[in-house]
């Protein structure tokens with residue numbers, strides 16, 4: 001009924017839960033006082049022994065109790081808010097810092113939509129657990145003991161019967177836990193399945209429309225939504241059934257208490273005030289546990305989500321990454337590097353490369369030859385290689401990820417631009433970047449004039465930068481990358497979805513960056529690589545040829561063949577060969 005790991009997460013939220021329980025106990029005491037006041041009053045009415053002072057006493061007493069309860073209830077709501085808020089914040093911080101430590105490799109274990117659902121909705125589900133369920137749990141244990149102590153002064157018999165019935169509710173809850181766990185696991189499973197499909201279809205909606213496949217996907221989603229509905233209905237059914245069981249126990253127990261107290265009154269063992277107190281307070285024995293039972297079902301939802309959360313938090317982190325890069329030696333040396341995404345297929349085989357600091361190298365080769373995989377290893381998108389990749393004398397797998405991230409900038413064909421404006425997107429590269437520096441860089445990437453015609457740095461960027469052309473998007477991403485001022489730049493097909501004019505422009509910018517930085521260029525178009533110091537031609541994960549552009553042309557191997565083919569094809573498209 002209590003999840004140990006979740007309790008450990010509470011930290012200083014414990015004190016708020018403690019106060020929550022305390023205020024609930026104060027409420028209970030106020031209830032007891034009010035009932036005793038009324039009971040005493042009724043006894044006097046029954047004995048026809050009532051005075052004005054008694055009426056004033058009972059009225060004043062009840063007013064004071066109402067005011068105090070009002071204050072106490074406000075404090076309970078506050079404590080509930082503080083405790084659940086604090087824990088939710090702690091949990092989200094833990095998940096996010098875990099994801100940051102794991103880096104992009106978290107995607108190997110969890111899908112992005114699953115992470116979003118768990119850290120948003122999953123964490124929210126725990127609100128009831130910490131804000132309501134836990135305090136109620138402690139209160140439900142303490143309150144029957146207090147009531148027993150108070151009511152046994154009136155009738156030991158009735159008090160014993162009442163307290164003996166109390167454990168039946170937790171027993172029924174425990175019995176239900178087993179069934180509930182299975183049902184809730186299924187519920188969360190179908191919830192995250194639906195979320196995953198929904199997110200993917202939403203992202204690809206334009207493509208689905210183009211291929212008129214939206215209706216088919218809609219049907220698939222309907223099936224999943226139906227599965228989710230069934231799972232939800234099963235959860236509700238289970239909750240309603242168990243609440244019915246708890247109601248029977250709670251009201252049955254209270255009725256038993258009432259019957260005993262009436263019999264005690266009839267047989268003269270207790271007076272009217274005593275009987276009234278037991279009748280009105282007997283339900284109080286069960287109400288806290290009955291309420292605990294209802295919270296329990298909602299809390300179980302959170303507990304079930306927390307299991308997924310702990311799976312994320314338990315993902316193994318790389319603790320070997322403690323080394324820092326030696327800024328005096330940033331040559332990248334790759335020796336006998338092998339890499340496989342899975343056991344079935346080795347993607348990179350025995351790769352050997354030396355990328356000198358501030359040099360400009362290119363990696364080329366046909367589609368699927370392993371270029372991006374290699375770039376991914378240098379930029380930490382891929383890990384778990386065999387062989388060696390060193391920067392200076394330090395093995396990549398031992399370098400602190402943050403240190404590497406600070407040095408390496410990757411620009412691919414789809415640099416993510418955030419909704420907002422140009423300024424915000426550029427500011428992301430560093431807090432100290434001035435507007436002057438931004439404008440200078442925008443001039444460098446050929447965007448300044450265009451933006452001046454719009455709204456300068458305040459030009460709006462819509463979602464996915466859909467108000468910019470492909471070339472403009474890329475140039476803005478590159479401007480951001482330049483402003484970041486890394487040491488190693490990887491351009492992975494950075495020109496693949498732009499027109500020829502933008503491509504020329506971007507290649508010139510890359511050449512400009514290469515004057516002061518290490519640049520690794522990956523491109524299908526060999527023409528773009530001709531200025532690099534060294535070109536590596538990959539085929540099926542092996543370096544087939546390497547050298548400068550001139551050396552490779554002279555070699556007249558596969559590089560030369562593809563280069564010539566591409567040049568010929570481009571000439572045809574430019575209309576230079578008339579009778580093609």
Ligand SMILES: Nc1ncnc2c1ncn2[C@@H]1O[C@H](COP(=O)(O)OP(=O)(O)OP(=O)(O)O)[C@@H](O)[C@H]1O
Pocket residue numbers: 341342347365366367368369370371372373374
């Ligand atoms: N995440 C992945 N999981 C499993 N296999 C992958 C993954 N990413 C790439 N591969 C496989 O690795 C091989 C090399 O892919 P990679 O993307 O490195 O090639 P590439 O040379 O960059 O191709 P392209 O020029 O088309 O981008 C391909 O056979 C691809 O199917």
